[in-house]
Amino acid sequence: MHAKVIQLREPASALGLQPASLMLSPPAPNALTVRHTAIGVNFVDVYHRAGLYPVPAFPAVLGVEGVGVVEALGSDVRGFVVGQRVAWAGLMDGAPGGYASHRNIPAERAIALPDALDDETVAATLLRGITAHMLLSRVRRVQAGDTVLVHAAAGGLGLLLVQWAKRLGARVIGTVGSEAKAATALGHGADHVVLYRQQDVREAVLQLTDGEGVDYAIDGVGGAMLQTSLSVTRPFGMVASIGQASDVGNTQTHTLDLSELGPSRSIALARPGVFRYMADLSRYRAGAQAALQRMLEGVHVPVGGTYALEEAATAHAALEAGQTSGALLLRP
Structure with missing residues (x-):
C-alpha cells in the first residue's frame, strides 16, 4: 500500500518538511499496520528537524506519537484485532516516523485504547503523559x-x-x-x-x-x-x-x-x-497506562491547533515561534 508522509531530506527550517508518498510493506510477523487518525506534534520534532537530535538517516519521516486504527496484523500477533483503536509513542528502531497516513509498528509498542478516550485527547497527551x-x-x-x-x-x-x-x-x-x-x-x-x-x-x-x-x-x-x-x-x-x-x-x-x-x-x-526511558518496554507500558489513567481522571492536554498532514510545516513554524498553547495535532 502507499502511505502519505511528510519527508525531511536534511536538517532544515520548517519549509524542509515536504509531502511525499512511500510504499508501505505488509507488517512483519510481530507488527501491526496502523492507519493514523491523529498525530501528535512535539517540540522534539523540531529538534529532529533542526538536527539538534540527529535522525538515523535521510530522507526522514518525523513524528513520535500517533493514534489510529489497526488495518493489518502480522502472522504472530495476538491480542489485537483489525479495526481496533491503538496508540503508540517513541522511536521505532531508533527512528521517528509518525508523520504518515499509515505505518507499521511492533505489536509490543501498541497501546490499546479505552472507548472513553477520543483520538485527539490521546494523541495530544500520551507522550507528554x-x-x-x-x-x-x-x-x-x-x-x-x-x-x-x-x-x-x-x-x-x-x-x-x-x-x-x-x-x-x-x-x-x-x-x-x-x-x-x-x-x-x-x-x-x-x-x-x-x-x-x-x-x-x-x-x-x-x-x-x-x-x-x-x-x-x-x-x-x-x-x-x-x-x-x-x-x-x-x-x-x-x-x-x-x-x-x-x-x-x-x-x-x-x-x-x-x-x-x-x-x-x-x-x-x-x-x-x-526516549531512553521508554526504551525499556516495561517502563514504556507502565508510563502509558499511567498516562491513560490520568486522562480518564480528566487530566489531559488541550488541543491548541489541528492541521492537515500536508500542513506540518505550518504547525512547526507556529510551535517554534511560541505562538501556540496546548498541543498541536496533524490529521491525515
Whole structure:
C-alpha cells in the first residue's frame, strides 16, 4: 500500500518538511499496520528537524506519537484485532516516523485504547503523559507539599505537568510568555504564574517562596533560563533539564561548572530523556497506562491547533515561534 508522509531530506527550517508518498510493506510477523487518525506534534520534532537530535538517516519521516486504527496484523500477533483503536509513542528502531497516513509498528509498542478516550485527547497527551510520569515519579518523586517550578507552563507538556503535579498535592509555579498564557496555566491549576518577558523570574520565584526557592524545577527552555532555574532551587532540591526550546540551533553541549550545584548549594541536576526511558518496554507500558489513567481522571492536554498532514510545516513554524498553547495535532 502507499502511505502519505511528510519527508525531511536534511536538517532544515520548517519549509524542509515536504509531502511525499512511500510504499508501505505488509507488517512483519510481530507488527501491526496502523492507519493514523491523529498525530501528535512535539517540540522534539523540531529538534529532529533542526538536527539538534540527529535522525538515523535521510530522507526522514518525523513524528513520535500517533493514534489510529489497526488495518493489518502480522502472522504472530495476538491480542489485537483489525479495526481496533491503538496508540503508540517513541522511536521505532531508533527512528521517528509518525508523520504518515499509515505505518507499521511492533505489536509490543501498541497501546490499546479505552472507548472513553477520543483520538485527539490521546494523541495530544500520551507522550507528554509518559514524560510527566517519568519526571514526577522516577526522576524525582513529587509529594504533597513540594513546590514545583514548571517553565512554559501553557505549552503542551507544561499544562500536563501543572495538572499532574497538583494531583500529587504540589504547589505549582509556572512561567509563561503572555497574559493569555498566564490565564491558561492558572485555569489548569497553577498556583502562581510569572510572566518571564515582564518580570525577573529569579526575583519573582524567590519572592513567592519567601526566599527559600523551589523543591523541583522542570526546565525545557534551556539557555539562560537554566541558570535561573538553578538559582531558584533550594538546597537539596533538583533541576530537571529536559530541552532547550530557547536555543534550538545550538548543537554544542552546554558546559556547567559543578560549583553552581554545590557543595554549598547542594542542588541535583538531572538530564532525563523520555526516549531512553521508554526504551525499556516495561517502563514504556507502565508510563502509558499511567498516562491513560490520568486522562480518564480528566487530566489531559488541550488541543491548541489541528492541521492537515500536508500542513506540518505550518504547525512547526507556529510551535517554534511560541505562538501556540496546548498541543498541536496533524490529521491525515
